Amino acid sequence: MKPAAFDYVAPRTVREAVEALGAGRDAHVLAGGQSLILEMRLRRARPEVVVDINRVPGLGRxxxxxxxxxxxxxxxxxxxxxxxxxxxxxxxxxxxxxxxxxxxxxxxxxxxxxxxxxxxxxxxxxxxxxxxxxxxxxxxxxxxxxxxxxxxxxxxxxxxxxxxxxxxxxxxxLPGADTGAGFAEHRRTHFCFAQVAVAATLTVRGGLVAEARIGLVNAADRPVRARAAERALLGAEVVLPPAGHRLPGGHPFARAGEIAATADAAPVAEPYAGVDYKRHAVAVLVGRALRQAAEDQRSRAAVHRGGHR
Missing domain, CATH: 3.30.465.10 (Uridine Diphospho-n-acetylenolpyruvylglucosamine Reductase; domain 3)
Structure with a gap:
């Protein structure tokens, strides 16, 4: 299928782009076109005007x-x-x-x-x-x-x-040097959207969690900050099992995953991923992302100690 007819505008300044968007017609912005072009091709999006901002200087900084x-x-x-x-x-x-x-x-x-x-x-x-x-x-x-x-x-x-x-x-x-980052994702194939994914950072001081940040992907109708799970982690001791071993059920990261799945996530069923399946995925992936963040923080701390010998 081909896109419906549309007008094309290529502004040279932010002001010109804003004027084109505010001209009273259904206008869509084209930057990379990763999503827009596909939606136009399938005619799920039918803008009257496409405003291409790729010629506006300074926006690539x-x-x-x-x-x-x-x-x-x-x-x-x-x-x-x-x-x-x-x-x-x-x-x-x-x-x-x-x-x-x-x-x-x-x-x-x-x-x-x-x-x-x-x-x-x-x-x-x-x-x-x-x-x-x-x-x-x-x-x-x-x-x-x-x-x-x-x-x-x-x-x-x-x-x-x-x-x-x-x-x-x-x-x-920018987080401080006492923070580590982790990310875990699950999808059916390499080219599919994430069924569930988790972004996490951990700030650790004195072996205890001082701050946790957890973002859930496709666990609701919008991105979710897993605040209940974050609160449950505060003050927890960061002790990880050996590499290759699963987190035990009582581990703080595993408990945070369960809390995120039940208290923070509000999954929407989709083909190949029902609500219960998504909640289970949230619980598992939160634990994985937190473990990765803790390992990253530990590596940074080791480098920092080595640099101050």
Whole structure:
């Protein structure tokens, strides 16, 4: 099937893009086109105008200012594949999550900000943004504003973005060196959307969990911050079984997984993944992601100690 007829606009500035979006017609933004082009091809999306922002300078900038990472609207997924692309634990989290997104040709064109603006419940970036307290920058006919990721997603493909607004960037606070990152995902095949995925960070001080952040992918009709599971982890002792051994049922990470599955997740059934199946997957993957985060934090601590001998 071919897309329905549409007009095409290629603005050269953010202002021109906003004007095109606010002209009173059904307009969609084209950044990477990872999702939009497919939806147009299947005629599930029929925009009257496509606003291509790829010629707007400055939107492809990735920068660190103090303790904040800023990702412009045209930064492609594959910019995060190397853990060193972003400093510290956040870079590790990004590098673990990004390789689960589609496949290399898609990652070379799709964008993080585009994924956030699209608001797919199975988007890895949306859950990462919610877990890490990201802030989205928007520009519209009424001026600029900011929206916290936790309040940006309203449901499947529904966000706080107004029709005349362009999401120009997203900002992430950078975690400290005493934090580790983990990511775990389950899907039917390599080319499917995640049935469930989990992004997690752990901050450990004196062998105890000082802070936990857990984002759930496709565990509800929008990305979920597993706050009940996070609270249950505070003050827990981080003792891991040997490599290759499963977490025992009473382990804090296993308990956090069960809490996330029952108290935080609100799964929506889909083909090949019913509600009970998804809850089980949430419990297992939370434990795996937390274990990976704890191992990452332990490795960072060892490097830090070695550097101060």
């Amino acid at each position: 990735l920068s660190v200012d103090g303790g904040t990472l800023r990702v412009g609207a045209l930064v492609r997924h594959d910019a995060f594949e190397a853990a060193g692309a972003v400093p510290g634990p956040l870079g590790t989290l990004f590098s673990l999550a990004v390789v689960t997104i589609a496949h290399p040709p898609i990652r070379s064109r799709g964008t993080m900000v585009g994924s956030l603006a699209w608001g797919h419940p199975a988007s890895e970036w949306c859950a990462v943004a919610v877990a890490m307290d990201a802030v989205l920058e928007l520009r519209g006919s009424g001026g600029a504003r900011e929206v916290a990721a936790g309040g940006f997603f309203h449901g499947p493909f529904q966000t706080a973005r107004r029709p005349d607004e362009l999401v120009t960037a997203v900002r992430f606070p």
